[in-house]
Amino acid sequence: MPRTALVTGASSGIGAATARLLARSGIHVLLHGRDKDRLTALAAETGGTVVPADLAEPGAAAELATRALEITGSVDLLVNNAGVGWAGPLPELSGERLRHLVAVNLTAPLELTRALLPSMLSQHSGQIVFVSSIAGRTGVAGEAVYAATKSGVDAFADSLRFELHGTGVTVGVVVPGVVRTEFFERRGRAYTRSTPRPVSAERVAAAVVRAAGHPGDYYVPRWLRIPVALRGAVPGAYRALATRFGAES
Numbered sequence: 371m372p373r374t375a376l377v378t379g380a381s382s383g384i385g386a387a388t389a390r391l392l393a394r395s396g397i398h399v400l401l402h403g404r405d406k407d408r409l410t411a412l413a414a415e416t417g418g419t420v421v422p423a424d425l426a427e428p429g430a431a432a433e434l435a436t437r438a439l440e441i442t443g444s445v446d447l448l449v450n451n452a453g454v455g456w457a458g459p460l461p462e463l464s465g466e467r468l469r470h471l472v473a474v475n476l477t478a479p480l481e482l483t484r485a486l487l488p489s490m491l492s493q494h495s496g497q498i499v500f501v502s503s504i505a506g507r508t509g510v511a512g513e514a515v516y517a518a519t520k521s522g523v524d525a526f527a528d529s530l531r532f533e534l535h536g537t538g539v540t541v542g543v544v545v546p547g548v549v550r551t552e553f554f555e556r557r558g559r560a561y562t563r564s565t566p567r568p569v570s571a572e573r574v575a576a577a578v579v580r581a582a583g584h585p586g587d588y589y590v591p592r593w594l595r596i597p598v599a600l601r602g603a604v605p606g607a608y609r610a611l612a613t614r615f616g617a618e619s
């Protein structure tokens with residue numbers, strides 16, 4: 371059981387629900403995000419410590435790792451959850467926004483993990499969980515860059531699993547479909563489809579906690595593994611079906 375955890379993006383949605391769940395089992399949670407008012411309120415509720423940082427800024431992830439270690443001495447569980455979306459035709463995505471998506475969703479979790487890994491390895495224990503997305507496993511129209519950042523996180527997590535085998539440091543991945551959070555409002559396009567049906571942030575948070583204790587890939591909801599398996603086994607048939615029924619969110 372970890373004693374300390376760093377949850378990125380704890381000011382909202384999945385991250386806030388995860389922080390609450392971890393705090394309920396007695397874990398000291400470092401609450402990361404940018405919104406200091408929300409983080410302070412969550413700290414009062416959970417007994418956690420606020421560690422604000424804008425992960426779009428170069429070097430911010432490494433600084434966050436240093437601050438986290440100064441506060442707790444060790445981070446036993448790292449939940450790489452902070453992320454942003456963007457949806458629309460690719461030519462309408464500005465270069466600045468593209469770089470922002472890559473910085474927050476991909477570069478930051480990679481850097482944070484790299485910076486915290488040495489202390490986990492020296493303790494011969496540690497848990498790292500990534501909140502990825504079904505978009506990174508199947509591809510989604512209008513979300514090519516978002517999907518690419520999540521695919522990158524997946525490849526990083528898979529590679530690290532091999533690299534860390536036998537070290538006592540574990541890697542888990544949570545792959546949500548559609549979750550009822552502020553994500554869609556913030557990305558600027560509401561979710562209007564009827565399937566997949568949105569799930570609660572608490573349900574995803576429960577999968578994050580499971581992925582920490584029993585590392586593996588956790589789809590939320592579980593049936594999302596079926597389109598991914600289909601895409602792997604018969605990619606042509608999968609693409610034909612997805613194109614017909616609309617591969618967008």
Ligand SMILES: NC(=O)c1ccc[n+]([C@@H]2O[C@H](COP(=O)([O-])OP(=O)(O)OC[C@H]3O[C@@H](n4cnc5c(N)ncnc54)[C@H](OP(=O)(O)O)[C@@H]3O)[C@@H](O)[C@H]2O)c1
Pocket residue numbers: 378379380381382383384385402403404405406423424425426451452453454455474501502503504545546547548549550551552553554556571
């Ligand atoms: N909602 C979904 O349907 C869905 C589906 C699949 C995967 N996901 C993934 O789940 C994760 C959590 O998303 P959510 O649904 O909980 O959305 P959310 O409610 O919008 O929460 C996003 C979190 O990320 C933080 N964040 C965003 N930009 C940041 C930045 N530049 N620096 C630091 N923190 C930043 C936000 O902090 P501040 O508000 O304090 O800036 C917030 O705490 C994301 O990685 C997302 O890609 C979501």
